[in-house]
Amino acid sequence: MFFALTEDQQEFGKAVRDYLAERFDLAAVREVVEGGVADGNPASLWAAAGEQGWLAVTVGEEHDGLGLGLVEAQVIARALGAGVAPGPWRGTVLAAEAIRLAGSDEQRRAWLPKLAAGEAVGAVSHRGDVAGGLPAVEYGAEADVVVGPSDPDLAGLSLLTGATATPVGSYDGTTRLASLSGGTAEALPGATVELQKQLTDRATVLVAADLVGIAREALTRTVAYDRDREQFGVPVGSFQAIKHALADLHVGVTMAEHASLYAAHAADSAAAGVLDPAEADLAVSVAKAKASEVALQATAAMIQYHGGIGYTWEHEAHFFYKRAKRLAGQYGDVAVHRERIATLTV
Amino acid sequence: MDLTFTAAEEEFRSELRSWLSANIPQEWTRPGFWESLDDDESFRLRRDWERDKADAGFAGIQWPTEYGGRGGTPGMKAIYDEEMVRAHAPRTVNPLGLTFLAPTVMAIGTDAQKKEIIGPLLRNEVVWCQGFSEPGAGSDLAALSTKGVRDGDDFVVNGQKVWTTNAVHGDKIFTMVRTEAGSEKHRGISMLLIDMDQPGVTARPLRQMSGASEFGEVFFDDARVAAADCLGEIGDGWRTAMLLLSFERGASGISQYTEFRRQYDEIAAVARTLGRDTDPVVRDDLARVLTELECLKLHSMHVLTQVEQGRDLGFEASMTKLQWSEAFQDLWEVYDRILGEHATLDTLPDGTDLRPLHGQAMWSRSVTIWGGSSQVQRNITAERVLGLPR
Numbered sequence: 001m002f003f004a005l006t007e008d009q010q011e012f013g014k015a016v017r018d019y020l021a022e023r024f025d026l027a028a029v030r031e032v033v034e035g036g037v038a039d040g041n042p043a044s045l046w047a048a049a050g051e052q053g054w055l056a057v058t059v060g061e062e063h064d065g066l067g068l069g070l071v072e073a074q075v076i077a078r079a080l081g082a083g084v085a086p087g088p089w090r091g092t093v094l095a096a097e098a099i100r101l102a103g104s105d106e107q108r109r110a111w112l113p114k115l116a117a118g119e120a121v122g123a124v125s126h127r128g129d130v131a132g133g134l135p136a137v138e139y140g141a142e143a144d145v146v147v148g149p150s151d152p153d154l155a156g157l158s159l160l161t162g163a164t165a166t167p168v169g170s171y172d173g174t175t176r177l178a179s180l181s182g183g184t185a186e187a188l189p190g191a192t193v194e195l196q197k198q199l200t201d202r203a204t205v206l207v208a209a210d211l212v213g214i215a216r217e218a219l220t221r222t223v224a225y226d227r228d229r230e231q232f233g234v235p236v237g238s239f240q241a242i243k244h245a246l247a248d249l250h251v252g253v254t255m256a257e258h259a260s261l262y263a264a265h266a267a268d269s270a271a272a273g274v275l276d277p278a279e280a281d282l283a284v285s286v287a288k289a290k291a292s293e294v295a296l297q298a299t300a301a302m303i304q305y306h307g308g309i310g311y312t313w314e315h316e317a318h319f320f321y322k323r324a325k326r327l328a329g330q331y332g333d334v335a336v337h338r339e340r341i342a343t344l345t346v
Numbered sequence: 347m348d349l350t351f352t353a354a355e356e357e358f359r360s361e362l363r364s365w366l367s368a369n370i371p372q373e374w375t376r377p378g379f380w381e382s383l384d385d386d387e388s389f390r391l392r393r394d395w396e397r398d399k400a401d402a403g404f405a406g407i408q409w410p411t412e413y414g415g416r417g418g419t420p421g422m423k424a425i426y427d428e429e430m431v432r433a434h435a436p437r438t439v440n441p442l443g444l445t446f447l448a449p450t451v452m453a454i455g456t457d458a459q460k461k462e463i464i465g466p467l468l469r470n471e472v473v474w475c476q477g478f479s480e481p482g483a484g485s486d487l488a489a490l491s492t493k494g495v496r497d498g499d500d501f502v503v504n505g506q507k508v509w510t511t512n513a514v515h516g517d518k519i520f521t522m523v524r525t526e527a528g529s530e531k532h533r534g535i536s537m538l539l540i541d542m543d544q545p546g547v548t549a550r551p552l553r554q555m556s557g558a559s560e561f562g563e564v565f566f567d568d569a570r571v572a573a574a575d576c577l578g579e580i581g582d583g584w585r586t587a588m589l590l591l592s593f594e595r596g597a598s599g600i601s602q603y604t605e606f607r608r609q610y611d612e613i614a615a616v617a618r619t620l621g622r623d624t625d626p627v628v629r630d631d632l633a634r635v636l637t638e639l640e641c642l643k644l645h646s647m648h649v650l651t652q653v654e655q656g657r658d659l660g661f662e663a664s665m666t667k668l669q670w671s672e673a674f675q676d677l678w679e680v681y682d683r684i685l686g687e688h689a690t691l692d693t694l695p696d697g698t699d700l701r702p703l704h705g706q707a708m709w710s711r712s713v714t715i716w717g718g719s720s721q722v723q724r725n726i727t728a729e730r731v732l733g734l735p736r
């Protein structure tokens with residue numbers, strides 16, 4: 001029995017966290033949130049993502065990737081969430097996953113090495129369709145290639161290039177969104193209904209992992225603040241009302257961490273044919289429901305247990321809170337995933 | 347990631363499975379069977395069965411062979427816990443002796459204690475009680491006032507313990523006793539191993555809200571215990587108690603998961619019977635609980651991994667307790683909401699007997715109190731894990 005990250009996997013996460021701590025801290029995030037980076041994708045961070053293999057993680061070695069799995073991708077997603085890091089990492093990785101799993105050899109050769117190196121930006125949408133338009137795509141305007149449904153009613157995915165982007169406003173300033181229309185579409189030949197579902201589940205896992213990272217970091221920062229902040233002559237963290245709330249959050253966040261790790265493993269195992277797909281469905285929905293719930297709680301607690309300063313623009317709590325809100329609703333909110341869980345178990 | 351057990355562990359599973367399937371009467375698996383017996387009858391049946399199980403080699407799974415244990419791996423213990431629930435095996439009559447006392451004796455007992463205590467525990471020849479809580483000392487265990495006064499080679503003990511599990515069936519009780527007159531708090535306490543079958547000890551059952559009498563009160567009136575029957579040093583009982591309680595840490599959440607998951611399915615069946623399985627609020631409630639139960643399963647795999655790697659989980663045990671006890675209580679609150687107007691009634695309109703389920707719903711109120719209440723676990727998590735100031 002080994003339910004944990006290996007040392008290599010832990011190192012991967014640590015490398016991302018260390019990079020963000022040293023080279024892309026919350027001051028850098030603030031610059032992006034406040035509009036200081038035109039395309040919302042800071043060049044230095046994007047270059048690092050390419051150089052350090054964060055983008056190449058699931059791309060096969062034959063296409064200059066690392067050939068790793070969703071477990072490793074989930075580690076990176078968590079670290080990026082903890083750093084509320086901007087940039088089209090997730091969209092690029094997921095576009096590459098769609099091409100890897102459903103693309104033709106030619107499409108793979110054309111796109112995978114570039115996406116893995118960060119020479120091309122990818123994006124994905126599981127809503128809308130390439131003919132009628134794709135709504136609110138993460139970094140849709142910056143993407144060189146977008147994977148979206150071919151048709152609203154039929155199975156199938158297409159690669160979209162050269163679309164016209166219309167920015168979509170959002171109060172989560174860590175991520176850019178745009179709706180897309182027009183452009184040139186080219187079908188991904190292997191995109192069966194089953195595969196489309198698999199790809200959506202993979203996206204769901206990476207969003208859940210981002211939320212888990214957000215939640216852990218929000219809690220850690222709140223604990224640190226409440227250990228120092230004094231009122232009534234004592235640290236506010238000595239008040240039991242705060243202690244109990246933070247203890248419950250610690251339990252919840254830890255459970256979400258377990259759930260996100262397992263969901264990644266289960267999705268890969270089901271894809272490899274060694275796990276019942278229904279079990280993977282359950283694992284993915286458990287992870288997303290739990291991660292969404294706990295990230296909303298932890299980021300709200302971050303504001304509450306910082307007091308007035310937590311409500312200011314100057315403080316970073318709102319980066320976490322707003323990103324958690326947006327992602328909690330992506331790829332199915334708590335209610336949607338609980339309904340899927342009920343369908344599987346009631 | 348590797349979520350499989352070794353071949354030897356799986357081999358152990360199939361041996362255990364076949365023994366269990368041959369040795370658990372069909373009747374015992376019927377819902378409500380155990381509830382239909384009186385406490386003494388249930389206790390006797392379970393005690394005998396457990397002796398047979400020990401004779402077949404399925405006791406002390408992880409205990410070293412020198413103590414008559416099986417010398418198994420943590421994985422085998424997890425498998426054992428899981429299979430026992432799967433097979434509807436009866437609950438052990440000696441939880442406190444097996445979980446807490448035995449490993450403590452192995453760690454710090456004298457040679458004589460090891461010899462006298464561990465063997466009989468394996469076969470449940472001696473049923474042990476835990477004498478910690480007193481009317482004035484529950485969460486604040488160090489406030490205990492049961493006194494022991496030295497008299498030659500003995501201590502003479504006076505005082506009262508309460509909510510003692512198995513009080514009336516117990517043969518012996520490991521008891522926290524203040525043996526230094528005038529000592530305060532954690533100091534001057536000894537853990538004495540007192541024979542309950544003597545004139546100075548009276549045990550009385552206490553009826554629980556469920557109607558059962560699994561616990562009781564124990565009175566010491568000039569009870570005698572040899573000073574040699576002290577576990578750990580005399581006056582150092584606090585340290586012994588902390589060591590003893592730490593053995594809950596390895597406890598495997600997998601048996602809880604297996605049991606609660608089955609109960610979840612039973613509750614879902616009740617929802618279907620009442621036509622409430624399509625109610626979106628009920629579905630959301632059930633799915634929330636299921637999410638927590640699945641997290642409990644993953645957490646138990648995490649704990650098992652840590653144990654196998656020889657890591658000390660430290661105060662993480664508080665998290666395990668919070669996760670399982672709170673999820674379990676939530677499950678039964680959902681059950682009550684599903685019942686609606688049928689809540690508390692013995693049967694459903696279609697004749698389904700709800701009493702066994704009601705029993706669990708009652709029990710769910712206790713799990714956030716015993717073994718360190720949820721409030722106490724939150725204090726520990728906040729102070730010892732998160733490092734918030736006292």
Ligand SMILES: Cc1cc2nc3c(=O)[nH]c(=O)nc-3n(C[C@H](O)[C@H](O)[C@H](O)COP(=O)(O)OP(=O)(O)OC[C@H]3O[C@@H](n4cnc5c(N)ncnc54)[C@H](O)[C@@H]3O)c2cc1C
Pocket residue numbers: 442475476477478479480483484485486508509510511512561712715716717718719720721722725
């Ligand atoms: C089914 C069952 C079996 C038991 N079996 C045994 C047994 O075998 N042996 C044994 O010794 N004991 C046993 N107990 C007793 C159990 O250990 C105590 O009930 C428990 O420790 C709580 O103590 P108390 O009942 O005195 O409650 P109290 O400590 O008086 O607590 C009352 C309330 O105050 C809260 N509280 C207490 N301290 C704090 C704090 N510092 N911060 C915040 N809140 C606090 C508690 O959480 C609780 O909600 C059993 C209890 C039950 C219910």
